[in-house]
Amino acid sequence: MTGLASSIERRNGVSLWRQIADRILQGIASGDFAENAALPPEVALAERYGVNRHTVRSAIAALVQEGVLKAEQGRGTFVLSRKRLSYPIGARTRFSTGLQGQTSERHIALLSSSTEPASRRIAEALGIAKGAAVIRLETRGEADGHAVSRATIWFDAKRFAGIEAAMAETGSITASLKRFGINDYLRHSTVLSARHADADDLAALDLQPGAIVLVTVAVNVTLDGEPIQFAESRFPAERVELRLSAGD
Amino acid sequence: MTGLASSIERRNGVSLWRQIADRILQGIASGDFAENAALPPEVALAERYGVNRHTVRSAIAALVQEGVLKAEQGRGTFVLSRKRLSYPIGARTRFSTGLQGQTSERHIALLSSSTEPASRRIAEALGIAKGAAVIRLETRGEADGHAVSRATIWFDAKRFAGIEAAMAETGSITASLKRFGINDYLRHSTVLSARHADADDLAALDLQPGAIVLVTVAVNVTLDGEPIQFAESRFPAERVELRLSAGD
DNA sequence: ATAATTTGTCTATTGATATAGACAACTATA
DNA sequence: TATAGTTGTCTATATCAATAGACAAATTAT
DSSP: OOSOOOOOOOSSSBOHHHHHHHHHHHHHHHTSSOTTSBOOOHHHHHHHHTSOHHHHHHHHHHHHHTTSEEEETTTEEEEOOOOOEEEEESTTOOHHHHTBTTBSOEEEEEEEEEEEEOOHHHHHHHTSOTTOEEEEEEEEEEETTEEEEEEEEEEETTTTTTHHHHHHHHSOHHHHHHTTTOOOOEEEEEEEEEEEOOHHHHHHHTOOTTOEEEEEEEEEEOTTOOEEEEEEEEEETTTEEEEEOSOO | OOSOOOOOOSSSSBOHHHHHHHHHHHHHHHTSSOTTSBOOOHHHHHHHHTSOHHHHHHHHHHHHHTTSEEEETTTEEEEOOOOOEEEEESTTOOHHHHTBTTBSOEEEEEEEEEEEEOOHHHHHHHTSOTTOEEEEEEEEEEETTEEEEEEEEEEETTTTTTHHHHHHHHSOHHHHHHTTTOOOOEEEEEEEEEEEOOHHHHHHHTOOTTOEEEEEEEEEEOTTOOEEEEEEEEEETTTEEEEEOSOO
C-alpha cells in the first residue's frame, strides 16, 4: 500500500500465519496482488516475510478455505477474490443505496429480535428514560450472497412497536421506518473503532477466527433532530472498507 | 458494550490471552470496567470468558506491562487508564484542534522524510504524473506524551519543496502549509480500514504486538479543489476512536 | 523426454499457548 | 487473631505454532 515492507512480529499473541494472511489480504485489496494472477511462489513469500515456507503455507491454507485464494499443484496459487466493498458513511447512510453499483443484490436479514430495558447508554442516545422498553434487532447485511455487516439496532419500543415484523417483511430499515411515518432520516453521529471479531461475528459474517471487524456506533435522527435509532454495526475489515462521504 | 457476552474463539491464529486483553481494553473504553476501580477477580474473569485462570493472568500481565492495569497482591487489579481519545474526522480534520479539550499538549513529530517518484496511486490522488517527484513525510502524532497516530504523508515535491523543514520546525501540517500560501484546506475523501499493526507501527505507537490499528487514507484539497496532500494514517484502536463529524 | 518450477505430504524438533492443581504471600474484615 | 478473598509462584502436561529437511506429485518450459 505504502510500498513499505513492514515486517512481521513474533511472540505477540497473534500467530505469524495469521499476520501473513492479513498481509496477503491487504495486498489483494490494495492491488499489489492482482486478481486472477498467481501469487509469488511459497518460497519467495517465505523469504519476503522472513519465515519458514510451512508458515506461509498455513496462511495460504486459511485463505484458500476462506475462498480468497485457490492453490493448484504444480502451477501456483491464484487470487480469486475481488476488491473490498466500499461502504459509504455520511449524513444519509443507507445500506442498500450505499452499495448500489458494487453489487447486484443486497438486503438485510433479521436474525432475531427482542424487547429489553434500555441501558444507560442506549437511553441517552435515544433520549428516553433508563430502563424504558426498547426493541433490539439483530441483523445481517448481505450482498450477492456474502455477509458484509452484522448490526445490533435499538428502537424505542413505545414509538416503534412492531418494527421487527416490518423488518422481517421488507428487509430494509428505510422501508420499515416509513410505516411509522418517517420518510427521511439523518445520521446524527458515528463513532468508529476496530477489534477482533467475537464468536458471534465470526459465525454471522462467515469469517475465519482472528479476523478484524470495523465497528461503528451510530445514532439516526429525524429531520427535526429527534433520535429514532441507535445501532452498533460490525463490518469485516477484510471485505469492507468505509468511505466517508463528506457532503451527503 | 452491547451487553452481549460475546465469547472467545480458539485455534484462530490469535491467542486467547490476546483476545481477552482486547476485551478488557474494550470494557475499559466502554465503561464496563470503571477507572480506578478493581477488575473482577481472576477466577471470575476466567469463568466469564471460559478459560483457565492462568490464561487470564497472561492477558492481565500484558496490560500491566502496557500501563493500563495495576495488580496488587491480596487486593485486586485496578484500572489505571482513561477512555480512548476521540479523534474527529470531517471536512476540516486537523490534528491539533481535533484533540482540543481532551489533552493538554499535542504535536506532530517528524520521524523522517524523503523524496521519491510517485506511485500510480499517489500520482492519481495528487493529480500529477506517475513517477514525478513527491516528498514523503513519516510522522507521529503525540498527545500528552502518548503516541496516538502514525502517518505517512505525500506532497508534490515541485509545489511544496522544503516542506519537511517547515514540519520539523512547526510540528504542524496546517502551519507548514501556510508557508506555501495555503491558509485553508479541506478533507476531500477518507477511506477507512483496520488491520493488525505491523512492526513499524508497533514501535512508533508503543503498542503491544497483536494490537489493531485503524487506517485512514485521505486526500486534502485547497478550497478550489486542487489536491495538495495524500496521507495514510494509523491509529491504535485501543487508544483512539474516530468520531465522524457530519457537518464540519 | 528431460529439466525446472511449484504445490503437497511426511517426519522431527523446539518453543509458545493453554489447562490443571497446589500452595505461598498479601490484604481486608469479622 | 482468625478467616476469607485475592494475587503470585511453582510443577506438570497436552496442544498449537514455527522451523527444518526431504521427497512426492503435478505443471510448464526446454
